[in-house]
Amino acid sequence: MTWWCAASTDPWSWTPRAYPGIWLFMGLLLAGYLLAWRLAPAPDSEDRRKRWAFLSGWALLWLSTDWPLGTLGAGYLATAHMTQYVLYTTAAAPLLVLGLPEWMLRRALSRLRAYRLVSLLARPLVAGLVFNAVLVVTHAPITVDNLRTNQFGSFGLDLAWLVSGLLLWLPVCGPLDELKPSLPVRGVYLFLAAGLVPMIPGGFLTFSETPLYAIYELAPRVSGFDALDDQQAAGAIMKIGNLPLLWPVLAGLFIRWANQERSTPPKVAAPSA
């Protein structure tokens, strides 16, 4: 038994595999969140919505990490690896961020003395750079081939994805207003950081003539899926897999901006003397 998903030479089968480390991590995450609610200052009408958002994000995170998707992504299919990444960063992470009430995040950052660090990292320029640096580094063949083959490395990759995803979304939908730029800036930031840049590494995967990842090329085949086809599909997922999630958010941001502009009274020029 292994505690976290890592590459394996065993032929793929649909027999479930147990990863106690994943269960422990997910259990601690949920327990920490629920226990933190006991410190809530006062009931709020948004509380229920936030809890559901967090629980949905938590469930998606578990689905992306554990068997079968986690196992397939760790050592069999590049498409599963990329699906995991998209789910982590554009589905689970924003829901987890939406599920954080302001008092909880402020309290956590205060206790960890991490407010200044997070406020720096959550600046759109910095968050965008960090997110894409993590994207490029964690999808480089040298990183994947060396880290996915052991449980600690695999855990580190998953954690890097989660943290970079949380950072990406903090300026967009985080609970701390002082970290959020104006609505149009948020839209442009999200489009550039999460929509545009990933198309470049995605293009490398799609148009490469040979499989770039040794672990997926040498892995026992799953349903006869060729390694190069698998990699090209993974590249397509990296390029456009997040669009169904990203575009509605972008549309929402710009609609809110338009409404905001409409409700702002127009400036009237002072009559000249």
Add this chain to the structure above:
Amino acid sequence: MSDSSTTTSPPPPVPDDGAGRATDADTARIRLTALLVGVTAALVLAIGAVAVLAGGDDDVAADPNDGWHGTLQGPTPRPEFTLTDTDGQPYDFAAETEGQLTLLFFGYTHCPDVCPGHLSILTGALEMPGVPQPKVVFVTTDPARDTPERLREWLGNFDDDYVGLTGTVEEVAAAEQAAFVAGSVRLDEDGNAVASEPVAGAASAQDYEVGHAAVILAYTPDDQSHLVYPFGVRRQDWAADLPRMLEEFPAGSGGAASGGSDDGAGS
């Protein structure tokens, strides 16, 4: 659990609660900058370390295989054996492949990992532009289950031009011996060798694995094998080695026999 940070504890000298009450902004900026530089440096170092650790394979000077991606070995002659192809016709390996770049693989169609993996990677490499097309010959090590029809169908998943050979257990064993590879054995559930012939009619007769040499033997136009390729060789490795084989081991360059096609590559 109590909310000590807001009700009972005195505020820290430099609060870090997001209220924007830093008492020494310059110090904080310096600390933040140092932290950022540290994190960036650590990231760069980590990537560098990974790159260095993984980059050792490129040290050709210390490579006992002289830059080849297979294992270099003392040349062995193209083996002589005759088995039956998937059309039921006798196939004289040495005569049919003489002077041609040939890849010989002993395996079986029920193999769960190495055989389909090896052939899938090789097939992918041979589809790359500019890669010479060797003759690929697959000899079953499981003649009890690998009927000619099944062998043809399975090889067709990779390439219809691949030659599939079968025979009796004794004939296959003789072919393995001629090619200087370890003899294949039927394995039980624990991986221990058992009788080579499955028990006819038994429920478990169709559910066993076969231990076999997991290497592809490369025979060059000089009718010798200088290289064997264990599992783990990638497409780009084949694409680099196959043209080099034709350059370094042309027909008549020291082998026991010569002839065949002009460039040594098969159909």
